[in-house]
Amino acid sequence: xxxxxxxxxxxxxxANTGYALGLNAAGLLAHCYWGPRLTTAADYPPPPNPPAxxxxxxxxxxxxxxxxxxxxxxxxxxxLKLSFADGVRDVVLRFESAxxxxxxxxxxxxxxRDAVYxxxxxxxxxxxxxxxxxxxxxxxxxEGPTPIMIERIWSAQWHLPPGDSYRLxxxxxxxxxxxxxxxxxxxxxxxVLESRRITSSHHHNSWFAVDRGHADEDSGxxxxxxxxxxxxxxxxxxxxxxxxxxxxxxxxxxxxxxRLKPGESFSTPASCAGFTGDGFGGASRRxxxxxxxxxxxxxxxxxxxxxNSWEATEFAVDEPSQTRLAELAAAMGIELFVIDDGWFHxxxxxxxGLGDWWPDTQKFPNGLQPLIAKVTALGMQFGLWIxxxxxxxDSDLYRAHPDWVIHFPTRARTEGRNQLILNMGRPDVxxxxxxxxxxxxxxxxxxxxxxxxxxxxxxxxxxxxxxxQRELWVRYVQGLYRVWGTLRERHRHIVWxxxxxxxxxxxxxxxxxxDQIWPSDNTEPAARxxxxxxxxxxxxxxxxxxxxxxxxxxxxxxxFRFHVGMCGALGIxxxxxxxxxxxxxxxxxxIARYKTxxxxxxxxxxxxxxxxxxxxxxxxQYVAKDRSEAVLFAFRTHIPAPAILxxxxxxxxxxxxxxxxxxxxxxRSGRAWMHAGLSIALADFESTVRRIRRLYRTMPAA
Ligand code: DGJ
Numbered sequence: 001x002x003x004x005x006x007x008x009x010x011x012x013x014x015a016n017t018g019y020a021l022g023l024n025a026a027g028l029l030a031h032c033y034w035g036p037r038l039t040t041a042a043d044y045p046p047p048p049n050p051p052a053x054x055x056x057x058x059x060x061x062x063x064x065x066x067x068x069x070x071x072x073x074x075x076x077x078x079x080l081k082l083s084f085a086d087g088v089r090d091v092v093l094r095f096e097s098a099x100x101x102x103x104x105x106x107x108x109x110x111x112x113r114d115a116v117y118x119x120x121x122x123x124x125x126x127x128x129x130x131x132x133x134x135x136x137x138x139x140x141x142x143e144g145p146t147p148i149m150i151e152r153i154w155s156a157q158w159h160l161p162p163g164d165s166y167r168l169x170x171x172x173x174x175x176x177x178x179x180x181x182x183x184x185x186x187x188x189x190x191x192v193l194e195s196r197r198i199t200s201s202h203h204h205n206s207w208f209a210v211d212r213g214h215a216d217e218d219s220g221x222x223x224x225x226x227x228x229x230x231x232x233x234x235x236x237x238x239x240x241x242x243x244x245x246x247x248x249x250x251x252x253x254x255x256x257x258x259r260l261k262p263g264e265s266f267s268t269p270a271s272c273a274g275f276t277g278d279g280f281g282g283a284s285r286r287x288x289x290x291x292x293x294x295x296x297x298x299x300x301x302x303x304x305x306x307x308n309s310w311e312a313t314e315f316a317v318d319e320p321s322q323t324r325l326a327e328l329a330a331a332m333g334i335e336l337f338v339i340d341d342g343w344f345h346x347x348x349x350x351x352x353g354l355g356d357w358w359p360d361t362q363k364f365p366n367g368l369q370p371l372i373a374k375v376t377a378l379g380m381q382f383g384l385w386i387x388x389x390x391x392x393x394d395s396d397l398y399r400a401h402p403d404w405v406i407h408f409p410t411r412a413r414t415e416g417r418n419q420l421i422l423n424m425g426r427p428d429v430x431x432x433x434x435x436x437x438x439x440x441x442x443x444x445x446x447x448x449x450x451x452x453x454x455x456x457x458x459x460x461x462x463x464x465x466x467x468x469q470r471e472l473w474v475r476y477v478q479g480l481y482r483v484w485g486t487l488r489e490r491h492r493h494i495v496w497x498x499x500x501x502x503x504x505x506x507x508x509x510x511x512x513x514x515d516q517i518w519p520s521d522n523t524e525p526a527a528r529x530x531x532x533x534x535x536x537x538x539x540x541x542x543x544x545x546x547x548x549x550x551x552x553x554x555x556x557x558x559x560f561r562f563h564v565g566m567c568g569a570l571g572i573x574x575x576x577x578x579x580x581x582x583x584x585x586x587x588x589x590x591i592a593r594y595k596t597x598x599x600x601x602x603x604x605x606x607x608x609x610x611x612x613x614x615x616x617x618x619x620x621q622y623v624a625k626d627r628s629e630a631v632l633f634a635f636r637t638h639i640p641a642p643a644i645l646x647x648x649x650x651x652x653x654x655x656x657x658x659x660x661x662x663x664x665x666x667x668r669s670g671r672a673w674m675h676a677g678l679s680i681a682l683a684d685f686e687s688t689v690r691r692i693r694r695l696y697r698t699m700p701a702a
Contacts, residue, residue, distance in 0.1 A: 002106040002127040008046045010098065010108055012125055013037055014132040017275045021066050022047035023095055029110065029123075031064040031159040034223065035275055053242070064159045064244055067112070067123050067138065069093045070152075077190060077236045077248050079138075079154040084117050085146035093121060118144035126270075131290040133225075133274040139267045142260040149468070150258040154234075154250030155271035160210060160223055163243050169209040169280065170235075171534050176522040178202050178503035179534025181613055185213070186239050194234040194252050197456035198421070198476060199500050200507040206233045207538040208247060209283055217281040217608055218651070224283040225249065225273025226538055228295075228508035231477035232256070255460065257470040269509055280537070281651070285605050288540035292603070295511045296543070297488070302602055303495065303516060303542060303569040305333065305591055306383065306448065310340035311523065311549045312575035315349055317342040318363035319371050326371070328576040330378035332584055333591040336448055337375045338383035343368065345396070351418045354390045355397030357436050372445050383448025383495075386440075388433050388483065390419045390454065404429050406472065408461035416455030423462055424483065425475030433483050441491045451484070451514065453500040477509070484513040497545060503535070511543065516569060518545050523573060524552035525564040526637045526685075529612035532567055533620075541622065542602035544568035548587070550575060556685055558583060560635070562590040563687040567620055567633055569602060570594045597631045597691065600624055604631075607651035612637075617645050617682070621692075623652035627670075630692040632661070636682040647677030656698050662690040669699050 003012050009022020009032065020032035024047035032045045050062035060072040069091035070078040082091045093112040100108055108125040120143055126135040136156035142148045160166060166186045170193055171179050193208075195201040206227035215222050225247075227233050232252035239245050249271040260266055272290070276282040292299030307329040313321055317339055326337045345360050347353030353360075359368045372382045391398045391405060393413075398405070398420070405420040407413050413420055422429050440446075462469045488496065498505050498514035502521040510517070519535045522528060528546065535544055546568035548561045565571065570591070576584065594601075604622035609632075612618035616637045623630040634648060653659055653670030660667045664678060673692075680688060 002129045003100055003108050003125075004041065005098070006041050006044065008032070008044070010110075011041060011044050012108065012127050012134055014127060014129040014134070014274070016277070017132045018044060019134055020044040024063060025049045026059060026063070027095060028060060028063050029066045029093075029095060029112065031066050034159065035161060035221070036277060057242070062242055064162070064246065065157070067093070067121075067157060076240050076244075077157075077238050077246070078152070079157050079248055079250070080121070081150075081152040081253070082119065083149040083151060085148070088117070091119065092116065096120070117148075118142070119148060128272075128290055128294060131274065131286045131294070132276055133272055133286060133290050135270045135272045137268045137270040139265055140260060141265040142262055145262050147262065148260045150260055150266060151256070152253035153258070153266065153268055154248050155227060155268045156250070156273070157246050157248045158223065158225060158271070158273050160245040160247075162245070164212055164245070166210050166239075166245050167213045168237055169211070169537075171205040171207055171537065173202050173503070173534070175202050175501050175504070176520060177527070177531075178506075178520045179205070179531050179537075181534050181537060186210070186237055186245060188239045188241060191237040192234065193237075194254065195232050196252060196254055198231055198460070198473065199453060199456065199505045200230050200233060200509070201456070202500075202502065202504045205538065206235055206249060206507060208235060208237070209280055209537070210237075210245075210247065211280075215279045217279050219277065219279045221275070221277055222280055222283045223273065223275050224287070225271060226287075226508050227269060227271045228512070229269040229477065230480065230505055230507050230509040232473045251474060255470055256473055257468045258474065259467040259471070261467075272508065281607055284537055284608075287538055288606060291508070291511060291540055291543070295508055296515060297512070298515060299542075300603060301495075301515065302598055303545075304335035304381065305594065306336040306338050306545075306571040307334045307576075308338045308340055308450075308547060308571055308573045310385075311547075311551065311573045312577075313342070315342035315347060319365075322371055323374055325576055326375050326378055326380065328579075328584060329572070330380055332572070332576075332588040333595070334380060334572060336381045336383055338385065338448055338450060340385040340450065341387075341452075343384065346394075352392050352394040354387055354392040354419050355395040355422075357386065357388075357440055368444055376445065381447035382445060383450065384444075384446055385450045385452060386437065387452040387454060388437060389422050389424055389480065391422055392419050406457060406460055406462065408459045409463050411459045411461075414458040416458070419455055421455065421457060423472070423476065424479035425462065425465075425472055426479070430479045430483050434486050437483075437487055438490055441487065441494065446494060448495045448497070450497045450499055450518065453505060481509075481513065488513055503531075506535070506539065516543050516545050522551075523547050523549040525556055525561045526552070528564050529618060529635055529637075532564070533608060533612050533618075536606055536608065540602075541568045541606060545571055547571040547573035549573040550578070558586050559590070560685055560687045562587070562594075563633055563635065563689050566590070566594045566597070566689060567601065593689070597689075600629060600631050605652055609648055609651065619648045621651060627652065627654045627657070628694045632690045632692060633687065634680050634682065635687040636684060638684050645680065645682065647679050649677040650674050650692070653692070654694065654697070658695045658699050659692055660695060661692050663688070667695055670694075
């Protein structure tokens with residue numbers, strides 16, 4: 001049973017892990033254990049009852065609480081900070097009840113209540129047993145007659161086994177340069193990662209992995225997780241002076257407040273986290289499977305090879321230019337033709353048009369339908385770019401509703417890329433966007449939408465807010481989810497892509513609405529390899545759109561460019577009219593080849609064999625779930641001569657079954673490919689893709 005009560009509390013078990021919590025002698029809900037699954041219920045440690053440390057650290061400060069409120073003599077990071085109407089600014093949580101409701105997924109709900117005030121808090125735990133993951137979130141309810149101000153309400157505090165030193169792995173980046181993997185020791189104090197940008201942001205990602213400093217891709221204890229939130233978030237990794245390490249995760253409390261009115265409730269987004277002994281690779285594969293099965297609306301859907309017009313034509317899209325590109329794309333085997341920016345009313349540059357979501361009559365005199373008909377006749381589906389949350393001051397929408405943007409009335413409205421941000425928290429903005437975009441989608445045969453968001457916030461005001469103006473940060477994201485969710489519900493056949501100038505909104509929250517993510521505007525293939533490696537820490541390859549373009553040094557071969565793109569959901573973004581017939585024919589061959597390995601890449605198990613962020617010779621492998629086949633990608637960027645390339649050790653194969661690796665004579669056991677490895681000769685900026693096939697289920701007798 002995944003969740004059970006013990007005399008000491010509760011145990012949550014997954015396929016390989018156990019997580020225990022309970023009430024200690026002081027009545028605090030304390031964390032007891034998180035790690036490998038133990039043999040019997042009695043093996044799980046009881047709730048700790050730490051003694052005071054002098055007069056400066058009392059037992060409450062030293063208790064690893066599951067969800068500490070700011071109260072008592074406690075100074076480590078609390079998850080909850082409230083302000084009651086009478087000015088009392090702490091919250092004293094007492095256990096009230098526990099329940100394990102019937103449902104599709106095992107859940108534990110623990111209800112706490114303030115000792116004096118009519119405030120109730122329920123901690124939700126949901127077990128995803130097959131993925132070794134636990135999802136946590138909380139719901140706060142004001143049961144009294146006066147409002148309560150919430151100043152911080154995080155999703156979870158995750159505790160690591162006490163007494164050890166840990167290393168934190170996380171992702172940092174910037175526009176055009178996302179998803180750098182960083183590993184650093186966790187020292188005493190608090191390490192904060194966050195976004196204050198209104199999106200989850202290019203700069204940090206809420207994904208984390210913590211190990212004892214010696215885990216690798218294949219082995220070692222790793223605790224990992226992320227927050228399912230597409231707005232401002234915060235991760236506080238704290239090491240106390242008593243060797244207690246905990247990671248708190250949730251909505252950022254910076255400039256945040258929520259006025260919880262009488263009778264109202266507030267639910268946080270979820271934080272999902274897990275433990276594995278299978279190293280960083282094992283952590284990623286668990287997240288990938290969970291995202292495919294438990295987050296994405298259609299996680300097992302294979303994504304089509306698309307063409308995107310952005311890098312080729314930018315704003316200069318019109319019916320003739322897109323028709324020419326579509327004809328060339330179709331001849332190459334492309335399945336989905338996407339017009340990026342530039343198709344709508346007066347959008348000839350980035351200074352006008354955002355907000356006016358109807359086809360530009362000069363570029364498309366008869367609307368988009370003739371082009372869509374042509375694309376369809378060519379055997380492709382049709383997709384479109386939109387940026388719904390944005391408005392240019394030079395647009396009909398802004399002229400009609402200047403009050404709809406996020407602003408402080410007395411301040412200048414700072415523009416980013418000549419645009420302002422619509423206040424998605426406003427129901428009238430949400431309703432307008434739903435109506436406009438619903439019409440666009442209903443009137444056209446559209447199979448794919450790229451949803452972009454090209455600036456971060458400034459002057460975060462909402463003069464006529466229904467509550468505290470600082471609710472904006474959360475109401476914005478709730479509004480975004482409502483608009484996207486409603487459109488998704490009404491147009492179920494559409495595949496949606498989340499883009500924010502590349503990877504500015506890549507998070508577990510958005511993947512409930514988007515089927516894919518555009519990880520970066522940087523399509524230079526060598527840079528892309530590193531970006532893709534970082535992206536793969538959390539996200540499965542099927543969510544990773546990757547284009548072959550003309551960006552980067554011209555000496556880079558088309559094969560190299562394609563191999564990089566083939567590691568994810570392949571797309572083409574080069575200017576096909578500038579590609580000669582031989583280049584287009586070669587591209588057609590790679591596209592055909594990709595289609596044969598697409599299920600392996602998009603749905604298989606990902607093994608990072610050699611890191612492109614660390615090595616100029618890197619390799620990546622995808623293995624079918626039944627291990628019957630796999631595909632290997634290897635890349636060499638620049639290594640000064642003389643170069644000796646190390647062997648590549650495959651992963652994920654049946655050790656006792658014989659496999660053939662394309663291009664290498666003779667079958668060998670999975671064990672041999674994994675432990676003796678294979679050698680591949682590559683020159684600078686050469687790459688290879690090799691299929692791997694299992695011949696039988698076991699090695700034939702000698
Ligand atoms: C930013 C995106 O990341 C690009 O791919 C492209 O869609 C442009 N916006 C269009 O303005």
